[in-house]
Amino acid sequence: MRVLVIGSGAREHALVLAASHDPAVTALGCAPGNAGTAAFAETLGVDLTLPSAIAELAVSWRADLVVIGPEVPLVGGAADAVRAAGVPCFGPGADAARIEGSKSFAKEVMASAGVPTARSEVVDNPAHLDAALARFGPTWVVKDDGLAAGKGVVVTEDVERARKHALMLLDGGHPVVLESFLDGPEASLFCLVDGRTVVPLLPAQDFKRVGDGDTGPNTGGMGAYAPLPWSPPELVDEVVSTIVRPVVDELDRRGVPFSGLLYAGLALTSEGPRVIEFNCRFGDPETQVVLPLLRTPIAGLLHATATGTLAEHPPLEWSDEAAVTVVIAADGYPGKPRTGDVITGGEDEGVLHAGTRRRDDGAVVSSGGRVLSVVGVGEDLTAAREEAYARVSRVNLTGAHYRTDIAARAAAGHLAVPAR
Template sequence: MNILVIGRGGREHAILWSLKRSDKVKQLYCAPGNAGTAQIAENVDIGEFEFDKLVQFSLDNAIDLVVVGPDDPLAAGIVDVFEAAKVPVYGPRKNAAEIEGSKIFMKNLLKKYDIPTAKYETFTDYETAAAYLREQAIPIVIKADGLAAGKGVTVCFTREQAEEALRDTMVDKSFGAAGDKVVIEEFLEGQEMSILAFVDGETVRPMTAAQDHKPAYDGDKGPNTGGMGTYSPLPHIPQSIIDESIETIIKPTAKAMVAEGRPFRGVLYAGLMITKDGPKTIEFNARFGDPETQVVLPRLKTDLVDIFLASINGRLHDIDISWSDEAAVCVILASGGYPGSYAKGLPISGLDEAAADALVFHAGTAEKDGEIVTSGGRVLGIVGRGADIAAARANAYAAADRVQFEGKMNRTDIAAKALVRV
């Protein structure tokens, strides 16, 4: 098979790595890709939103399957475009991708079908939102309605912080048009958990659970990012809680989407909080998570191509999906200043040394004059594997220490929660 993966980040590198393991794959392409994807696929200089060019490339190169990685093109209807051209594509259609594209749509869906989530109100007018905010208890959460590269959510621990976050979002447009509407949501306290699932209509095949680390700095301090590291499995969270999340949140949401005439086909990602009242929904994403994918797919034993094809052909219910008992920990190496402004074009050393004992998934990298340089905020995902979280974590950090570039920053406490609570 000839397969095209659309995207340029660590998630897409991990997807390509997993697809490369299949004996069904003849040729892999990535559009536009990065310096890492170029090592296992042929990068194609076409952007994620150049739909017509992507379709034409697929037709010209006899592409048998297209896999869409990022959220933005999914929300813009890229799957509908490929389907209209009769090119097999894996991912949700535009009307289903709205579960991520609009937090207001997602919250209203959960409310309508009585699926556990935080209490909330939605606003389109700043003054009305500000008046409501003044009456609410603190902490509280301010969310831009639209897509904001994983950064449109602010957890506010003081009233001043909440007022500033609302003003930044709705008035100063820190997240652009994504902040024209906002969700003001009660603060949920507990342990976070991510469960990704392969979904085809009402058929749900959960992946192994993972945990992300959104804040930029150790101890969950600092601004939210796209994710600073992940690990899987979650030895400190009982399987009964994971099962409850699947049965009370993910499966009912898949059924709700069918009932709404928006059947979901693709990867449905549930961001959850385990509260004293049980698991509740923080968010839904309509694609593989980043960097969750980097620790989940290395544990997948079933051929990923088989899963994609079964879902496209409405046979996901026939697939048995198995997972390795091995643990995986991903440490993100980021550019200094991220998630704010940062330099680009800085040479990276130590990649081969890191790859000797870990998986190195590229995100914000490029090739320049024969060397690999930084080109984004999150630069690399270093994934250590081992018999348990402690071993995988040690391997990840040992490999991460071998990689150097000016201004390199990373959290030093990824997966520490699992070790404390085991």
């Protein structure tokens, strides 16, 4: 099978790495890729904002399967264009991808499906903002209604900070979604969906805040771990039956069946799981810890999802180990990152590249905010953390920063779901 992965981050590096271990894969391409994916896949050029260019590349490269990683091309209709060109594609069409591309659409779908989520209100006029804020908080949750790469959300007990963020979004022409705050630890559950069949993967937990102890602004994600030793054994079945399947059925009822990876971002509250958000693709950095634990070959699994035959696929097989990933970020991130610095010590297969490129002289340099995603796998979370941070210690990047507490509370047994 010739597999073409679209994207350039650590998520795509994780997908490429998993596909490289699949004996059914005879050729592997990544577009536009990065310095890390180049070790396993042919690097191909493409404009991620042009669905027609992605489809043309799939045809000219003779792909048997296209896997689209990022949300921007999915929301833009890249999967529609690839399928129209006759190539199987893993990823939802533009209409179904609105589950991530528009938070107000997602809320509407959840309301129709009877899915538990936070109370919300959309504000599209600054004149209505103060009255809306008065109906929420404390704590206030303010979100950009559209795509914001994980950085359009402010969660604060300061109403003035909430107001300032909302006004900034509105001034930029972006409607604002206000939500009630949900208690309890957060979790992410990825589900493969081929329109109707739902196959869950392992739940994971990511870390959005830039600093230790969940301090500082939100980011695209500073680390993650899987599985969740503190979660109840019935969690996955409950989330699939009360949240994922109703949303899948509702999208199908609306004539926009979802095919690809449906990501449920959850708060595990004292009243049960509640949806924080839906994404239409593999999450980053959770993918970097879920895929290393998957023993089922990935290419056939994603191809079955893309071709509507997921119900016929054998049950998934998983390692009984744990995985932790730690994101190494550039100086300045999540603001304007410093780029162009040489990276050394990142040659290990457990070091997944995100914002990197290879210079003409062969040196690997930083090219984005989240530069590397360093993965450790071990018999439990403690061992996986030790492996991940040992690899982090061998990486050198001027001005880099990372969190030192990824999975620490879970490994120490200090996390639990609130009693119902």
